[in-house]
Each structure stands twice: as C-alpha cells, then as structure tokens.
Amino acid sequence: MEKLAYVLIFVGAIFWVFSIFAMQGRWQAQLLAAVILIVGIIIAHVWEELFREKK
Amino acid sequence: MARERVSQAEEWQAWAQRYDVDGGLRTFESGLTLKVFLGAVFIGLLMMPGSIYLTLVAGESGAGAAPWVAVILFTELARRSFTTARRQELYILLGLTTLAVGSGTQYRAYPFVWYAYFINTPQAQSYEIADKVPYWVAPAKDAVAIAERSLLHMDWFLPLAIFLIFKLLAEVRYISASYFLFRLTADLERLPYPLAPIQAQGATALAETTGQGETWRWRVFSIGSMAGLFWGFFYIGIPSLTGVMMSTPIQILKIPFIDFTPSIESFAPSGMFALWTNFGLILQGFVLPFPIIISEFVAAMFTQFILNPRILYPLEILHQWRPGLDMRGVKLFNDLDFWLSFNMGKSFSFAAVGLAASIPIMLSVRQSRQQEAAGRGSMATPPGRGDFPIWLMGGLWVLSMLVYVWIVHRMVPNFPVSFLLGFAFLYTPLHSYINARTFGVLGRPLFVLPYIHQATFILSRYEEIDIWFVHLPDEDYGAGTQHWRVLELTGTTFRSDVLGRALMVPLIIVATIVVWHFIWQIAPIPSSQYPFAQTWWPLYATDECLWKTSLRDGNSQMLQAIRGDYVSAGFTSSLAIYGLLWMAKLPSMWFYGIVGGIGQDPGMMVPKVIGALIGRFYMIKQFGLKRWFMYNPVLAAGFICGVGLVGMGTVAIALVSKAVIVKPF
Numbered sequence: 001m002e003k004l005a006y007v008l009i010f011v012g013a014i015f016w017v018f019s020i021f022a023m024q025g026r027w028q029a030q031l032l033a034a035v036i037l038i039v040g041i042i043i044a045h046v047w048e049e050l051f052r053e054k055k
Numbered sequence: 056m057a058r059e060r061v062s063q064a065e066e067w068q069a070w071a072q073r074y075d076v077d078g079g080l081r082t083f084e085s086g087l088t089l090k091v092f093l094g095a096v097f098i099g100l101l102m103m104p105g106s107i108y109l110t111l112v113a114g115e116s117g118a119g120a121a122p123w124v125a126v127i128l129f130t131e132l133a134r135r136s137f138t139t140a141r142r143q144e145l146y147i148l149l150g151l152t153t154l155a156v157g158s159g160t161q162y163r164a165y166p167f168v169w170y171a172y173f174i175n176t177p178q179a180q181s182y183e184i185a186d187k188v189p190y191w192v193a194p195a196k197d198a199v200a201i202a203e204r205s206l207l208h209m210d211w212f213l214p215l216a217i218f219l220i221f222k223l224l225a226e227v228r229y230i231s232a233s234y235f236l237f238r239l240t241a242d243l244e245r246l247p248y249p250l251a252p253i254q255a256q257g258a259t260a261l262a263e264t265t266g267q268g269e270t271w272r273w274r275v276f277s278i279g280s281m282a283g284l285f286w287g288f289f290y291i292g293i294p295s296l297t298g299v300m301m302s303t304p305i306q307i308l309k310i311p312f313i314d315f316t317p318s319i320e321s322f323a324p325s326g327m328f329a330l331w332t333n334f335g336l337i338l339q340g341f342v343l344p345f346p347i348i349i350s351e352f353v354a355a356m357f358t359q360f361i362l363n364p365r366i367l368y369p370l371e372i373l374h375q376w377r378p379g380l381d382m383r384g385v386k387l388f389n390d391l392d393f394w395l396s397f398n399m400g401k402s403f404s405f406a407a408v409g410l411a412a413s414i415p416i417m418l419s420v421r422q423s424r425q426q427e428a429a430g431r432g433s434m435a436t437p438p439g440r441g442d443f444p445i446w447l448m449g450g451l452w453v454l455s456m457l458v459y460v461w462i463v464h465r466m467v468p469n470f471p472v473s474f475l476l477g478f479a480f481l482y483t484p485l486h487s488y489i490n491a492r493t494f495g496v497l498g499r500p501l502f503v504l505p506y507i508h509q510a511t512f513i514l515s516r517y518e519e520i521d522i523w524f525v526h527l528p529d530e531d532y533g534a535g536t537q538h539w540r541v542l543e544l545t546g547t548t549f550r551s552d553v554l555g556r557a558l559m560v561p562l563i564i565v566a567t568i569v570v571w572h573f574i575w576q577i578a579p580i581p582s583s584q585y586p587f588a589q590t591w592w593p594l595y596a597t598d599e600c601l602w603k604t605s606l607r608d609g610n611s612q613m614l615q616a617i618r619g620d621y622v623s624a625g626f627t628s629s630l631a632i633y634g635l636l637w638m639a640k641l642p643s644m645w646f647y648g649i650v651g652g653i654g655q656d657p658g659m660m661v662p663k664v665i666g667a668l669i670g671r672f673y674m675i676k677q678f679g680l681k682r683w684f685m686y687n688p689v690l691a692a693g694f695i696c697g698v699g700l701v702g703m704g705t706v707a708i709a710l711v712s713k714a715v716i717v718k719p720f
Contacts, residue, residue, distance in 0.1 A: 010638070025624060027622070030626075030627045037630040040634055045063070045414070046414075050415060
C-alpha cells in the first residue's frame with residue numbers, strides 16, 4: 001500500500017509537470033493530475049493510520 | 056541513516072503538547088459567576104457608548120484594550136477585597152467585555168443610522184438607488200423616524216425585528232458550527248492552534264496576581280506589558296499624538312511598511328518587497344512553529360525574486376507590470392494577472408489535504424474504539440470540559456441555517472433559492488473547515504474567495520438591487536474554533552462560556568440599539584460633531600453606490616481575472632508539493648509553510664522571521680525548550696496588553712483635543 005501511494009503521487013506529480021509543459025497547462029489535464037495525487041495522498045494516510053507498523 | 060516516518064497526526068500532536076503549557080493536565084471549572092457577569096455588564100455597558108462615540112469622532116474605538124483594562128480593574132478589586140479571581144473567571148470576563156465593548160463600533164454591524172443617512176445622500180439619488188432600498192433595511196427617506204433621528208420609532212419596527220432575529224440566529228450558528236469544527240480539528244486531528252496560548256496565558260497570569268504567591272507568569276507578563284508600552288508609544292503613540300497637534304504626524308518608523316519594490320525592479324521586475332515595520336510581530340515569531348515561518352519566508356522570497364521576475368514575467372503571464380510601480384500597484388496587477396486565481400487553487404488544496412488526512416484518522420478511531428484503546432485522534436472528550444453532544448450542535452446549525460435561508464428567501468423571493476442553499480450548505484462548510492484547519496496550524500485564515508457575491512449575482516442573472524442589501528448565508532466559523540481551544544487551555548468549562556454568551560448577547564443587542572439612538576439624538580450623523588464620520592461616510596456612500604451598480608452592464612474586471620488553468624495550477628501544484636514532502640518523509644508543516652508563502656510578499660514576514668530565529672537560536676538555548684514555550688505566550692499576551700493600553704490612552708487624548716472648540720475671540 002505504501003508503494004502504491006508512492007507510485008500514484010510520483011505519477012501525479014510528473015503528469016502535472018507534463019500537463020504544464022506539453023499540454024499548455026490545460027485545466028482538464030491538471031485536474032486529472034490532481035485526482036491522481038489526491039488518491040495517492042488518501043492511500044498514503046490510510047496506510048499510515050491503519051496499516052503501518054508503529055514502533 | 057533513513058529518516059523515520061512520522062504521521063501528520065503524530066506530528067501535530069507533538070506540537071500541540073508543546074503549546075499545552077500545563078502539560079495537558081487540568082481540571083475544568085465554570086468561569087461564569089454572578090460577579091463576573093455583573094462586572095462584564097457594568098464595564099461593557101459603561102465603555103460601549105464611549106467606543107461607538109470614539110469611532111464616529113476619531114475613527115478609533117479603543118475597544119482592543121478595553122477588555123484588558125476591565126480584567127486589570129477586576130483583579131485589583133479582588134486583591135483589595137482580599138479575595139481571589141480564578142483564571143476561568145478572568146477569561147470569561149475578557150470574552151464578555153470584548154463582546155460588549157466591541158459591539159456596534161462598526162457602522163456596518165448596526166447599520167440603521169448608516170442607511171438612514173445613505174438613502175438621503177446625493178450619491179444614492181444620482182445612482183438611482185435611494186428609492187430602491189428595501190423596506191426591511193430602512194424606512195422611506197421621508198419617514199418621521201429619520202426626520203426625528205429616532206431609532207425607537209415604529210417606522211423601524213421591521214428592520215429592527217429582522218435584525219434581532221438574524222443576530223440571534225447568527226449566534227446559534229456561530230457557536231454550534233465553531234464547536235463542531237473544533238471537535239474535528241482539535242480533538243480528532245490534534246491541530247496545535249499555536250496562537251491560542253497567548254490569550255489563555257494572559258488571563259492566567261493576571262489571575263495569579265490575586266493569589267497568595269505570584270509565580271513567573273506575572274513577571275513575564277509585566278516584562279511583555281512594559282515592552283508593549285514602549286513599542287506602542289513609539290509606533291502608535293508618537294504618530295497619533297503629533298497628528299493631533301500638527302498637520303502631518305511624525306512617524307519615526309514609516310507605517311505600515313517601507314516599500315523597496317521600486318528599488319528591486321532592476322533585478323527583479325514584477326517582484327515586490329515591502330518591509331513591514333510592525334516589529335511587534337516578532338513576538339508572533341516566538342510563538343508560531345519554526346518550520347512554518349522559515350519555509351513560508353523562503354517560498355515568498357522564491358516567488359518575488361525568481362518565480363515572478365524570471366519565469367512568469369518573461370512568459371508574459373504577468374503582463375500588466377510596468378516599471379515604476381509601488382508595492383500596491385505590483386500586487387494589484389500581479390493578482391489580476393495570475394496570483395488571484397493561483398491562490399484560490401492553493402487554498403482548495405488545504406481542504407483536499409485536510410479531508411485526505413481526516414478520513415483515515417476517523418477510520419482509525421473506529422478501529423481503536425473496537426480495540427478499546429483510547430488516545431490520539433480520539434473524539435472522546437476530556438472529563439469535565441462541559442462538552443455538548445456533537446449531533447446536537449450539528450443539528451442546531453442545520454436548523455438555524457435553514458430558518459435563516461427561509462427568511463432570506465422570503466425577503467428576496469425572486470432570487471434563486473438554489474444559490475442560497477449552495478452558499479449555506481456547500482460553500483460555508485467548506486470555507487469554514489479550511490479556515491479552521493489553517494487557524495489550527497498557522498493561526499490565521501487562508502481561504503478567501505474574492506468577489507464571490509458578484510460572481511453569484513451574475514450567474515443567477517438576478518437584476519434587482521435588493522439582493523445587495525441581504526446578508527447571504529456565506530459564513531466563516533474557522534476563526535471561532537480557536538476560542539474553544541483557549542477555553543480548554545484555561546480550564547474553563549464550555550457550558551459556562553455558552554451560558555455567558557447566551558445571557559449577554561440579547562442584552563448587548565438591545566443596549567447597542569439604544570446607545571445608537573441616543574448618539575444620533577445628540578446631532579445628525581455625519582455632522583461636525585462627528586468629524587470622522589463627516590469625512591469618511593460620504594466616501595463610503597460613493598463606494599457603496601459603485602459596488603451596488605457595478606454589475607449593471609454585466610462586466611467586472613475582477614471576475615475576468617479568475618482563470619481556470621491558473622486555479623488548477625495552484626490546486627495541483629500544492630497537492631504535488633504535499634505528496635512529494637510525504638514521499639521524502641518530511642514534516643507536513645513544511646507544506647503549510649511553503650504553500651502559504653508562495654505568492655506572498657516576504658517583507659511582511661521579516662519581523663516574524665527575526666522572532667523565530669531569536670527564539671530558536673538564542674532563547675531556547677538560554678531558557679530551555681520547555682520553559683521558553685511556557686514563557687513566550689505569556690510575554691506576547693503582556694505585549695498585546697501594553698500596546699492596547701497605549702492605543703486607548705492616545706485615543707482618549709485625541710478625543711479631548713476634538714472636544715476643545717477654539718473660539719475666534
């Protein structure tokens with residue numbers, strides 16, 4: 001789950017940079033990147049709160 | 056060595072403990088006693104007419120310091136009566152006198168006299184508004200009540216009745232919604248509310264003076280007060296007093312900032328830098344979390360010295376900038392070109408991140424309940440705090456909001472009710488939740504959607520002017536959440552505070568209306584008796600006419616400035632920053648600092664940065680971390696008290712000077 005969060009956040013961030021430079025910053029593409037990022041961030045917090053082994 | 060991951064909730068909890076100067080161990084007591092209530096009523100009703108009068112005469116009410124004066128008076132009375140004043144009592148007294156003294160000093164808050172003046176202005180006539188002011192705002196311009204300058208007249212019955220109902224409903228909404236959000240942000244998310252201890256420690260320090268043994272608090276509070284008196288005299292006193300005697304006041308330090316923007320345009324075109332001279336903010340730098348202040352400053356420097364001049368300006372995104380502009384000009388053009396939209400997007404990211412962090416915490420609480428493990432992120436309340444059932448507060452808010460929307464709908468029946476419901480049940484909760492979180496972390500609101508009313512009126516295609524006189528149900532309860540945190544820090548039961556407000560508010564509303572009536576009876580407002588109103592109210596009237604007619608041609612420069620691609624850029628880039636910080640296992644405070652600082656002027660942060668650096672690299676070494684975090688809110692509270700006292704003193708002198716009439720013989 002942690003790995004999935006890493007991948008989604010990374011892909012979302014890269015896709016946002018791509019949308020700015022290659023797609024003239026169109027808002028639709030940027031919001032798609034935002035959705036990917038939000039899903040990644042939610043998974044990250046779910047993992048932190050519910051599945052992470054705490055010392 | 057690999058960095059250990061600390062979850063956001065753990066990080067906030069650690070900071071919250073740092074600000075909890077009593078170590079989280081406290082007993083809760085009621086702060087509302089008969090002597091406190093009578094004291095608040097006496098002092099409030101004694102000072103309130105003066106503060107309204109001062110506002111009309113000098114434009115300064117002195118309401119900021121008055122509650123502190125009341126509390127000091129109260130503690131002195133307690134000492135001389137060989138009794139003690141508890142900190143809970145003093146905090147409730149502080150809250151109730153603030154409520155009473157501040158009431159009515161804004162002409163907008165009790166707008167009867169203002170509208171009585173407005174409908175008879177030449178501006179309202181020429182803009183063809185005078186005859187269109189609704190009957191529930193003010194009586195007709197030729198009404199007897201206006202001619203006789205009386206608020207206690209049947210002509211005012213409907214405006215006053217609607218006003219009274221709205222005020223009481225607003226109080227219910229404010230208390231219930233801010234409590235609900237407090238439970239969410241402070242109990243569940245464990246946000247630290249860094250500025251809450253300042254208010255809490257002021258009352259605590261003064262309470263100790265009435266006890267047997269004075270502790271470090273009174274000493275530290277006194278040091279802060281003396282520093283505040285000196286700084287207040289230097290920064291506020293000298294300009295105010297010389298302004299009374301001379302045509303141009305003497306400002307030793309330019310107020311409010313020294314503008315370096317024209318000086319940096321050669322190497323940073325479209326950048327701005329205005330050094331704020333209110334060095335009282337250094338004390339805020341002592342209190343606020345160090346990582347937030349530093350990352351905010353670095354992000355602001357990056358914006359004004361790299362992002363604006365090296366990227367956005369060459370790409371012609373900032374296309375209105377031209378050489379020779381001062382800070383206000385640069386800010387206006389840059390906001391219209393880009394930052395207004397970007398800042399909207401970034402403030403939405405606070406809500407998204409907050410929800411993303413809260414939902415798993417709620418799930419975790421349910422899981423921990425099943426395991427019968429109490430602790431972090433729990434909705435369980437401390438014993439004796441005087442909490443309310445959360446469903447009751449949520450229900451009260453929904454009910455009072457529905458009644459409010461229904462009344463507004465009856466007042467403007469042709470305005471689409473869907474917009475009212477959207478404001479009430481979508482915009483207000485989102486707006487309030489975001490600002491509750493930013494108060495919990497940064498101690499200030501960050502979410503502001505400019506010109507949302509105008510946008511709504513355009514989208515609704517509603518052309519009647521009466522909608523401009525209605526208070527739309529868009530509200531922000533975010534700031535109110537801090538008050539509950541202060542109550543918790545002072546060990547005051549929530550119920551005693553709510554009861555105090557419930558007793559005080561109706562009294563204040565009626566008293567304020569009566570006071571406005573008597574002040575209006577003395578002389579017409581505005582007139583030479585009220586020089587500040589005489590100077591400014593005509594300008595306010597013009598301003599109001601311009602706003603109320605601004606959308607007649609369906610054109611607004613501000614609305615055209617909001618661009619979807621820039622809003623998306625603000626939203627997505629902020630989320631990306633949050634995600635990347637999480638990947639790097641860096642504290643989430645950096646996110647609030649970086650995103651809060653992007654687009655801002657670094658000059659306004661300099662005093663806070665100085666305070667943060669002094670605190671981190673000198674004070675903590677000198678006093679130790681724990682003791683310094685105990686000292687600095689008390690010091691800041693004393694400072695605010697000292698500055699407030701100087702402000703009140705100078706206003707009093709200004710009042711005397713205005714009262715002196717020079718005879719020509």
